[in-house]
Amino acid sequence: MAEVLVVTSGKGGVGKTTSTAALGAALAQTGQSVCVVDFDVGLRNLDLVMGAERRVVYDLINVVQGDANLNQALIRDKRIDTLSLLPASQTRDKDALTAEGVERVINELKGRFDWIICDSPAGIERGAYFAMRHADLAVIVTNPEVSSVRDSDRIIGLLDSKTEKAERGETMEKLLLLTRYDPVRAERGDMLKVDDVLEILSIGLLGIIPESPEVLKASNLGSPVTLANPISAPARAYADAARRLRGETIQMTVPSDRKGFFGNLFGRRAAA
Amino acid sequence: MSPAALQIVPKVAEAEAEAPAKRKPVRFRGRSFMALVLSPEQPVVEWLAELDELTARSPGFFGGRPVILDVSALKLSPRTLAAFLGDLEQRGVKLIGVEGCDPKFLDGPNAKLAMPIGGRAAGEIAAPEAQAANATSLVIDHTVRSGQAVSFQGDVTICGSVASGAEIVAGGSIHVYGALRGRAIAGSAGNPKARIFCSRLDAELLAIDGVYMTTDELDPALRGKPARAFIEHETLKVSALD
Numbered sequence: 001m002a003e004v005l006v007v008t009s010g011k012g013g014v015g016k017t018t019s020t021a022a023l024g025a026a027l028a029q030t031g032q033s034v035c036v037v038d039f040d041v042g043l044r045n046l047d048l049v050m051g052a053e054r055r056v057v058y059d060l061i062n063v064v065q066g067d068a069n070l071n072q073a074l075i076r077d078k079r080i081d082t083l084s085l086l087p088a089s090q091t092r093d094k095d096a097l098t099a100e101g102v103e104r105v106i107n108e109l110k111g112r113f114d115w116i117i118c119d120s121p122a123g124i125e126r127g128a129y130f131a132m133r134h135a136d137l138a139v140i141v142t143n144p145e146v147s148s149v150r151d152s153d154r155i156i157g158l159l160d161s162k163t164e165k166a167e168r169g170e171t172m173e174k175l176l177l178l179t180r181y182d183p184v185r186a187e188r189g190d191m192l193k194v195d196d197v198l199e200i201l202s203i204g205l206l207g208i209i210p211e212s213p214e215v216l217k218a219s220n221l222g223s224p225v226t227l228a229n230p231i232s233a234p235a236r237a238y239a240d241a242a243r244r245l246r247g248e249t250i251q252m253t254v255p256s257d258r259k260g261f262f263g264n265l266f267g268r269r270a271a272a
Numbered sequence: 273m274s275p276a277a278l279q280i281v282p283k284v285a286e287a288e289a290e291a292p293a294k295r296k297p298v299r300f301r302g303r304s305f306m307a308l309v310l311s312p313e314q315p316v317v318e319w320l321a322e323l324d325e326l327t328a329r330s331p332g333f334f335g336g337r338p339v340i341l342d343v344s345a346l347k348l349s350p351r352t353l354a355a356f357l358g359d360l361e362q363r364g365v366k367l368i369g370v371e372g373c374d375p376k377f378l379d380g381p382n383a384k385l386a387m388p389i390g391g392r393a394a395g396e397i398a399a400p401e402a403q404a405a406n407a408t409s410l411v412i413d414h415t416v417r418s419g420q421a422v423s424f425q426g427d428v429t430i431c432g433s434v435a436s437g438a439e440i441v442a443g444g445s446i447h448v449y450g451a452l453r454g455r456a457i458a459g460s461a462g463n464p465k466a467r468i469f470c471s472r473l474d475a476e477l478l479a480i481d482g483v484y485m486t487t488d489e490l491d492p493a494l495r496g497k498p499a500r501a502f503i504e505h506e507t508l509k510v511s512a513l514d
Contacts, residue, residue, distance in 0.1 A: 154418040
């Protein structure tokens with residue numbers, strides 16, 4: 001049964017697209033078939049982070065509006081053949097998305113892939129609404145700072161009211177992915193601690209991605225960090241998160257790039 | 273420069289020094305106010321019945337709100353207009369102006385309601401939602417998230433937290449069994465006896481019966497503690513809940 005996952009945050013620049021690419025690649029590396037869908041119509045980025053910007057012919061809007069079929073628009077990753085990308089359009093805007101069209105595309109994708117990962121645009125407008133609309137599961141990307149946490153809280157409220165699942169009276173599962181985390185600075189009180197964020201948002205924890213120059217380096221190379229440098233700290237954290245998504249129980253740690261130091265062990269069970 | 277010109281200088285300086293005490297310049301500022309516009313429709317009797325039903329549901333809806341009456345949809349004579357204004361006054365609607373009729377129709381005590389200027393239309397103001405007539409308490413079993421607003425005419429109990437950016441408006445008291453980080457407005461329909469209770473106080477704003485307080489004014493010792501807020505001698509007090 002295909003799982004539709006939305007990667008969302010409310011706030012921009014917290015790492016939604018990076019996390020979509022990294023989680024998608026990590027899931028695909030475990031043998032699952034994965035499609036990452038860019039819902040940021042007009043400001044598409046996922047194609048760049050995936051290194052597929054020169055291969056885009058048709059996009060999500062073309063498929064939504066029936067001008068192209070999925071086979072024409074899907075771009076298969078050159079590194080992992082179980083990973084595909086459905087890019088957004090750069091020339092159109094979010095008004096080009098229609099409820100029926102998006103629903104049709106998601107249903108069609110569900111028949112082909114194990115995982116459909118929707119990369120939500122920032123904000124709470126049309127694009128974000130359509131990205132979360134058909135999700136079974138939400139990954140909330142949050143930075144350990146107050147404005148990001150408040151925006152995530154806002155998005156959680158919308159996930160609980162505006163999605164198909166919520167409208168059927170079911171509860172949407174929401175998992176926190178804390179990005180750009182620096183244990184040393186959190187300990188000094190310069191950023192929120194993991195427990196503070198979990199306490200405010202009161203949702204399960206999917207993973208803690210440490211702040212690392214590897215993330216930017218991978219983006220600029222056009223490669224998900226889990227592929228660009230699989231032994232780097234953020235790549236290991238994303239790989240752990242992907243395994244947790246598949247239902248494995250893995251102890252929650254903050255991987256570190258320092259040699260011989262595998263991060264602070266947290267006495268906390270991950271959300272399964 | 274001529275010597276004469278030089279002599280003038282100290283005089284001007286003197287005049288400037290004295291001027292602020294004697295004369296203040298008249299300053300003009302523009303400011304716009306939002307008023308509720310009531311546009312009754314024919315037949316007036318049915319419209320009034322509808323209005324009665326609305327005020328029964330939300331007793332505080334018109335409380336203190338400035339209202340402008342737009343009678344352009346009605347064909348009223350001076351006499352029926354006066355009677356209609358009386359009907360509205362009886363219902364506690366505080367009119368600040370009447371538009372959509374000949375100003376000559378407004379005489380006697382109603383003359384001051386004639387509108388010298390026209391307004392610009394703003395958005396529709398939603399009528400308060402219907403609530404069950406016997407509803408005196410509302411229990412919410414989950415966290416109220418940022419951006420969510422809960423509005424209820426009775427008491428509101430929340431088994432969870434109220435996030436920063438969330439708002440609870442209650443006609444009665446508010447109880448939060450969790451952290452209160454958002455806005456809590458109790459006694460909204462005019463009830464100074466309403467109270468706010470929470471197991472962890474970190475509110476952005478507390479208000480009871482229109483008296484409000486932001487966290488800035490709060491005793492830092494109470495922050496993060498179980499606390500209650502109440503009205504005493506027309507001021508909002510917050511104390512620890514032990």
